[in-house]
Amino acid sequence: MSATGTRKVLVTGGGTGIGRAVAETLLRAGGQVVVTGRRADVLEALARDWPGKAFALPCDLASPEAREGLLRRAAGLLGGLDGFVHSAGQVVHQPPGHIGEDALRAQLEINLVAPLRLGEQALEVLEPGGAQVFVASTLATRPIVTSAVYSAAKAGLLQVMKVLALAGAARGVRASAVLPGVVETDMVREVRLSPGEGPLPEPEYARRQEAQLAGLRALHPLGRLGRPEDVGEAVRYLLAASWLTGTELVLDGGLLLRE
Numbered sequence: 001m002s003a004t005g006t007r008k009v010l011v012t013g014g015g016t017g018i019g020r021a022v023a024e025t026l027l028r029a030g031g032q033v034v035v036t037g038r039r040a041d042v043l044e045a046l047a048r049d050w051p052g053k054a055f056a057l058p059c060d061l062a063s064p065e066a067r068e069g070l071l072r073r074a075a076g077l078l079g080g081l082d083g084f085v086h087s088a089g090q091v092v093h094q095p096p097g098h099i100g101e102d103a104l105r106a107q108l109e110i111n112l113v114a115p116l117r118l119g120e121q122a123l124e125v126l127e128p129g130g131a132q133v134f135v136a137s138t139l140a141t142r143p144i145v146t147s148a149v150y151s152a153a154k155a156g157l158l159q160v161m162k163v164l165a166l167a168g169a170a171r172g173v174r175a176s177a178v179l180p181g182v183v184e185t186d187m188v189r190e191v192r193l194s195p196g197e198g199p200l201p202e203p204e205y206a207r208r209q210e211a212q213l214a215g216l217r218a219l220h221p222l223g224r225l226g227r228p229e230d231v232g233e234a235v236r237y238l239l240a241a242s243w244l245t246g247t248e249l250v251l252d253g254g255l256l257l258r259e
């Protein structure tokens with residue numbers, strides 16, 4: 001396996017959860033990263049832990065103006081770029097009839113439009129042999145009743161990834177996606193409220209959170225939720241595997257095996 005794709009990498013959502021684990025996996029293996037997201041403090045904390053190796057580049061990726069030229073700025077910080085990982089994302093669980101307009105637009109923008117636009121930039125900026133990896137979800141292939149917009153956006157993202165794989169092939173720039181099951185991050189710890197349900201008082205919130213996590217855990221035949229590091233290792237493999245492109249890698253503790 002080649003190191004190309006893993007040496008100088010921009011990671012969106014790199015300050016938290018899966019994106020942070022991707023960045024740390026690459027750093028531990030000797031790579032350099034630029035991490036982006038809206039919260040400067042979490043990005044700068046990582047940069048402080050890895051001086052000269054990790055760089056913070058705060059950006060609201062939902063803004064077309066803010067994300068314009070982002071890949072070139074990241075390449076400027078690292079002296080080139082051979083990998084791009086899009087882990088930034090948002091989910092808002094709402095059943096049909098209760099899907100808010102703002103939530104709909106926000107999820108489409110960050111989960112589908114931003115990775116398409118950034119992927120286009122990556123085709124121009126990544127060096128030959130480089131790679132881009134998109135964090136999709138098992139919800140892209142098996143939706144639940146509250147995931148219409150998120151599932152549609154992540155399913156669309158898989159098609160975007162395949163088009164980018166085709167478009168990049170002539171220059172040897174690869175593209176792939178990972179489809180995680182439920183991974184224990186802030187996204188999953190947030191309690192899913194029913195329509196009309198107000199904010200919950202603290203003891204009730206903690207009780208509901210524990211029940212939610214136990215319910216999600218039980219969906220996975222391997223008996224545990226994913227860890228961000230599980231996805232970090234898989235993404236590093238996808239970045240490095242030099243004959244792999246257009247691939248969807250399911251990483252879900254057996255979740256999709258269930259009826």
Ligand SMILES: NC(=O)c1ccc[n+]([C@@H]2O[C@H](COP(=O)([O-])OP(=O)(O)OC[C@H]3O[C@@H](n4cnc5c(N)ncnc54)[C@H](OP(=O)(O)O)[C@@H]3O)[C@@H](O)[C@H]2O)c1
Pocket residue numbers: 012013014015016017018019036037038039040059060061062086087088089090091110135136137138179180181182183184185186187188
């Ligand atoms: N956890 C799971 O079970 C699971 C399963 C399958 C797929 N995924 C996917 O995995 C990816 C990472 O999620 P996670 O679980 O690690 O949760 P997370 O910790 O909440 O990560 C989401 C990241 O996206 C960034 N982000 C959101 N909106 C943004 C915007 N407008 N501009 C820039 N950055 C933005 C957030 O940073 P800021 O808030 O600082 O902007 C944050 O770092 C997402 O794409 C998610 O859909 C997660």
